[in-house]
Amino acid sequence: MCHIDPNAIRTLFSRAMSGMYRDEVPAYGTLLDLVRLVNEARLEAEPSERARLQELGELDRVSEERHGAIRLGTPQELSTMRRLFAVMGMYPVGYYDLSAAGVPVHSTAFRPLEQSALNANPFRVFTSLLRLDLIEDAELRAEADEVLSQRKIFTQGCLDLIARAEADGGLTSEEAESFVAEALETFRWHPEANVEHALYKRLHEAHRLVADVVAFKGPHINHLTPRTLDIDAVQRLMPERGIAPKAVIEGPPARAVPILLRQTSFKALEEPVSYSDGVTTVDGSHTARFGEIEQRGLALTPKGQALYDRLLAHTRGLVRPAADGSNAAEYMETLERTFADFPDDLETIRTEGLGYFRYSATGKGSSTEDLARDPATLVTAGVLRADPIIYEDFLPISAAGIFQSNLGDEASQGFAANPNRARFEEDLGAPVIDLHQRYAEVEAASLAHARAVLAHAHA
Ligand code: OOG
Ligand code: NI
Structure with a gap:
């Protein structure tokens, strides 16, 4: 039997999700159009950057690129979700504790692992699990537990195809198509709540996020995020398209060498929801879904990440971005000033061991002595080149900022940091x-490969 490449299933799925979200949230379509325009303008203005991305095989993925996010209610949902994503070549990377930031969830991101898979399609899903253990009201906790234990978020067809993929080691292209259609059902928005209005209100009072998870039939995708090559331009242009972005861009400031991840979002939509107790139906609303854009840069080593964390903590010690945007300019200025301590040229970042790089042989003549030299020397000699490895993951403080901006100000409720x-x-x-x-x-694999190429030239 002939199995389809999991990368191809992921592409089918990511396109299907994008189509569905565009229908459900029209502003997402507007944002996609804007991002495409800005990316094209950027590549046109910088032909060398276009050529570099093309050469690295990274050009095609840029316009395809997006991530999404979901929030799950139970351990069973999480473990089945892991199996579902594995069918598409997506695996859990990283642990993010958001309790410290007042959000009662902890999370991972399902994403492709290999560079070839990332280049084929980098789609990833930030996946959070609700932590009812952080909710104080024991009675409410028990009610929420009961509601969650009854719901079924996967169709039977989806569960069967996951089992089929596990048993057979993959899916045929026909099976893959029905898998994508079945899986899509789990991420769809349901305008009928799973609880009565009174319970929704109590869940909402405990924490807006608790209501978002417990009161609905499934883990609706709450945003899909295209990748832009110039987030400042998109942030500036959003209001012209009738989209109001959050006040500040999360993450590092604008720099010559982009590092990690910068993100901004626009506020959740207020959507009509009907609440029913089986006899009477109450019309209400719920805000959950939003739009976001991101710009990705160099992945940092633990040393670089520690420097980033320290500079960000320092900035936030001086100015905390207010939700109403009143000190946005002051925050961005302070951020830029503080980050002057983070080297902003690739050479220094590389030689100080702050970032990860992909090495390749340039084809320039080398000597047999070069085989024993360290990468920095070989890059200086022009024998190797070093390109930044793009950060494929998320940042907990930024994620908390994205959660907060969409939960409303009243939701910045404190929990003690409580990773588990x-x-x-x-x-x-x-x-x-x-x-x-x-x-x-x-990085190590790229260096080994580059050295093998050099050795081959002298064999
Ligand atoms: C997830 C927020 C985190 C990001 O890009 O950092 C996130 C959520 O609101 O469920 O998507
Ligand atoms: Ni996001």
Whole structure:
């Protein structure tokens, strides 16, 4: 039997999701059009950047690129979701604790691992699990538990095809098409709530996020995020298209060398929802779904990440971005000033060991002595080139900012930081992959390959 490449299933799925979300949330379509325009203008203005991306095989993925996010209610949902994503070549990378930021969830991101898979289609899903253990009201906790234990978020057809893929080691293209159609059902928006209005209100009072998870029939995709090559331009142009972005861009400031991830979002839509107790129906509303854009840059080593974390903490110690945007300019200025301490040229970043790089042989003549030289020397000699490895993951403080901006100001409710990775992995049914280790492996593999090419030239 002939199996279809999991990368192709992921592409089918990511396109189907994008189409569905465009129908459900028209502003997402507007945002996609704007991002495409800005990206094209950027590549036109910088032909060398276009050529570089093309050469690295990264050009095609840029316009395809998006991530989404969902919030799950139970360990069973999380472990089945892990199996569902595995069918499409997506695996859990990283553990993010958001309790410290006042959001009662912990999360991972399902994404492709290999560079070839990322280049084929980098679609990823930030996946959170609700932590009812952080909700104080024991009675409400029990009611929420009961509602969640009854709901079925996967269609039987989806479950059958996951089992088929596991048993057969893959899906045929026909099976893949029905898998994508069945899987899509899980991520769809349901305008009929799963609870009565009174319970919705109590869940909402405990925390808006608790209502978003417990009161609905499934984990509706709450945003899809295209990747832009110039986030400042998109942020500036959004209001012209009738979209009001959040006040500040999360993450590092604008720099000559983009690092990690910068993100901004626009506020959740207020959507009509009907609440029913089986006899009477109450019309109400719920805000959950929003739009976001991101710009991705260099992946940082633990040393670079520690510097980033320290500079961000320092900035936020001086100015905390207010939700109403009143100190946005002051925050961005302080951020830029503080980040002057983070080297902003590739050479320094590389030689100080702050970022991860992909090495390749330039084809320039080398000597047999070069085989024993360190990569920095070989790059200086022009024998190797080093290109930044793009950060494929997320940032917990930024994620918290995205959550907060869409939950409303009243939701910045405090919990003590309370990470529980062991529990998360138990619920997931697998360990999460360490993200720094992944980048280190990609870098090491590129260097080994480049050295083999040099050695071959002297064989
Ligand atoms: C997820 C928020 C995090 C990001 O891009 O950092 C996120 C959510 O609101 O469910 O998507
Ligand atoms: Ni996001």
